[in-house]
Structure formats: C-alpha cells, structure tokens
Amino acid sequence: MKRRDALKNLSLIPIGSGLALGLSSTEAAAATPPAPKRDLFKELGVRTFINAAGTYTFMTGSLMQDEVVEAIQATSRQFCLLDELQDKAGEKIAALTKAQSAVVTAGCFSAITLGLAGVLTGNDPEKAAKLPHLEGTGMKSEVIIQKGHMIGYSQALTNTGCKIVYVETIDDVEKAINDKTALLWFLNVQSDQGQITHEQWVALGKKHNIPTMIDIAADVPPVSNLWKFNEMGFDLVCISGGKAMRGPQSAGLLMGRKDLIAAARVSMPPRGSTIGRGMKVNKEEIIGMYVALEHYMAYDHDKEWKEWEARVATIRSAIQNINGVITEVKVPKLGNVTPTLHVTWQKESVKLTSKELQEKLRAGSPSIEIVNNGDEHISITTWVMRAGEEKIVAQRLKDELSAALA
Numbered sequence: 001m002k003r004r005d006a007l008k009n010l011s012l013i014p015i016g017s018g019l020a021l022g023l024s025s026t027e028a029a030a031a032t033p034p035a036p037k038r039d040l041f042k043e044l045g046v047r048t049f050i051n052a053a054g055t056y057t058f059m060t061g062s063l064m065q066d067e068v069v070e071a072i073q074a075t076s077r078q079f080c081l082l083d084e085l086q087d088k089a090g091e092k093i094a095a096l097t098k099a100q101s102a103v104v105t106a107g108c109f110s111a112i113t114l115g116l117a118g119v120l121t122g123n124d125p126e127k128a129a130k131l132p133h134l135e136g137t138g139m140k141s142e143v144i145i146q147k148g149h150m151i152g153y154s155q156a157l158t159n160t161g162c163k164i165v166y167v168e169t170i171d172d173v174e175k176a177i178n179d180k181t182a183l184l185w186f187l188n189v190q191s192d193q194g195q196i197t198h199e200q201w202v203a204l205g206k207k208h209n210i211p212t213m214i215d216i217a218a219d220v221p222p223v224s225n226l227w228k229f230n231e232m233g234f235d236l237v238c239i240s241g242g243k244a245m246r247g248p249q250s251a252g253l254l255m256g257r258k259d260l261i262a263a264a265r266v267s268m269p270p271r272g273s274t275i276g277r278g279m280k281v282n283k284e285e286i287i288g289m290y291v292a293l294e295h296y297m298a299y300d301h302d303k304e305w306k307e308w309e310a311r312v313a314t315i316r317s318a319i320q321n322i323n324g325v326i327t328e329v330k331v332p333k334l335g336n337v338t339p340t341l342h343v344t345w346q347k348e349s350v351k352l353t354s355k356e357l358q359e360k361l362r363a364g365s366p367s368i369e370i371v372n373n374g375d376e377h378i379s380i381t382t383w384v385m386r387a388g389e390e391k392i393v394a395q396r397l398k399d400e401l402s403a404a405l406a
Helices: 015-020 025-031 040-044 066-075 082-097 108-121 125-130 170-176 188-193 198-208 225-232 258-267 283-297 301-319 354-363 389-403
Strands: 101-105 142-146 163-167 181-187 212-215 236-240 252-256 325-330 340-345 377-381
Touching: 066 283, 082 101, 082 225, 082 252, 082 258, 082 283, 101 108, 101 258, 101 283, 108 125, 108 181, 108 212, 108 236, 108 252, 108 258, 125 258, 142 170, 163 170, 170 198, 181 188, 181 198, 188 212, 198 212, 198 225, 225 236, 252 258, 252 283, 301 325, 301 340, 301 377, 301 389, 354 377, 354 389
Parallel strands: 142 163, 142 181, 181 212, 212 236
Antiparallel strands: 101 252, 236 252, 325 340, 340 377
C-alpha cells in the first residue's frame, strides 16, 4: 500500500448495520463507540475506517488505551515542571525496561536524533547549540551502519550533521572506525539483512569504546523486546509509543546509559536553540506514554495473541472456500510480529485486481483499510481492530470477492 494514497470522505456504519452483519449487540456497541458531543471528523469531512492494515503512521498509528486517554485528560488540568516530570517518569520507565535511564521523546525518529545529539555534545549546551554544524567544533561526525539496515530512516541521524558510513562485514567496521566515528547504529527489523549480529555489533562498540544504538520502532510484540536490548548491552534503545503499546502516536522512548540520556536531554525542550526544540512532548504525552507502557507490560499477552488469531480465523473462514481464493496466515519474524492473513487469488477465477478490491473496501460503509501487496495479493491484520470489527471485514471481503467471480 502506498502510504500517501488519497483517502475519500465516508461516514461510519450505524449500529444497526453491525447487527445485520451478525454481530451481537455487545460487539456492535464495541465496534461503533458512542457518539461524542461533537463528531469532529464529520464536521471536518474526514473519513474514518476499520483498520485492517496495521500501525502505519499515515493511518494515525493505533488507538490509545482507555487508561491512557484518562491519564491524558486528568493531567491536562494541572501544571508541572517539564524536566521534573521527565525525571520522575523516566525513573519509572527505566525500572520497567531494565535500562539505566529513559526519557519520553516525540516518537522513535526523535529518539534517534536526540540520542545521537547527546553522543556528540555530551552535557555541553554550547555544543548542542551548534548542531547540525559540526565542522570545526571538534565533535565527531560519522555513524556506521550496515548496508542491509538502510530503509530510509537515516535522516534521523543525518539531522545532527553526521554522515553515514556503510559497512557489510566485521572487517569493514574495523577499517571504517576512526577518530570521527560517533556511533554504531543497528536496525532490528532488518537484522536478518546484515552480516553482523546484534551481539557482534555490541561487542564492536565496547571494543572501540563507541556507543551503540538500536532502532526497535515497531518491534513489540514480543513484550520482552522492551528490555532485551538494554540487557544485551546496547547503549541506546529507541522505540515508538503509538504502535503495540497504544500510547500517544506522537510519543516514543529513548532508553539506555544514564550519561547518554542526560546528554540527549540537553537538546530537548524546554531548552531552546537546539535541533530538538521542535521535538516537543507535553506533560500529557509523557504521562500517557508511561501509563501505556505500564499497561502494556501488565497484559495477558498469551490471551491477546489468541484473540488476534481468532479474529484472523473469522476472516479466513469467510473467504477460504471461494473459488480461486488462497489464504495463508503468516507471522513476521521481525517487526509487527502479529498473525497476518495473506489473501491471494487466481485472476482467471476472480476478476478483480488487488487495487480494485482495496478501493471497493475503502469506498464502502464502513470504510476498511487493508494492505495492497500487488498482483492479486492483499494482507490483513487484526491487532488494531476493535472487538467485532473482524466480522464486518469478513463479510465485506466475502461479498466483494464473491461478486467478482468469473
């Protein structure tokens, strides 16, 4: 699916329609939340939809937990000092994730930029004010990355003024390291695309006294990843908050060495004249992120996984006997590790392209978003659906595929 596809304005399904599709009254109520005092999406002409695609930023990530929304509302009514809140929340977050220290950032991308800024400047505010202009400052200016880990997020690193040095082997790293090397950066979701493992990367950093950072933006579940890489020895760990943890979409976490987290905060608000000034998180997001993490770590994750599997099974059973349709459930090994339904079909049997199916689901009521993989191939996830929405998706998908039979 192209992340910048134009989205059409459509209305929500009424509760009565949910009942017509075979939902119980409880499921229908859950799938269609009570109307707020103002329907602002409707006022603005913004289409809402059932998310069968996943936690994409252009689809506004995930839906916050009720506890997170309540925490945000409660803290919006009082003042506090931003640094004191980051101190206290950071202590709690670090304890939960088995890190030395932690801070809430404006998403994972922000955590990467701020983490590297801290590596470059230390606790010197004068150096922080000079970023991204490194020439003549005495600061280091190179970040080493495996070629297989390049998928477009290096801008978060080059925002600091650093340049990227690409490597493939351990020997390449040894040759690339010099007095300008600031950081060794690792992308977990692409770890199977590089020749150097997590443990080897950490060992190289320790050998040469160069900090290591890992990006695990969308890499929970499993929940153990929240502390796995801290315990493994990465100096900095960056993660998104608005995906599986269902915190604020504009929040994330930077975890790691106490000295490096303190240095990163030199470039964070409320301090000005830094590259991180625009990466502001307010008190509500900090509290929301802390509550989301706390809530996520207390989940019954086995029960949740079974719920996802059951939802996928509901959709699969509705379409698997349609002539020419092939269904398969896969679980990605790295990133967005959830049961994912892959649907393919023979174009001789089903006269419908994946793009046409995507548009039909998008244009219906309720609107549904899926991932278009091209060539008669779509994929569906259920982990960000509300209870009962899987039945709506199952019926709509069955109707569209059946209507297109040759």
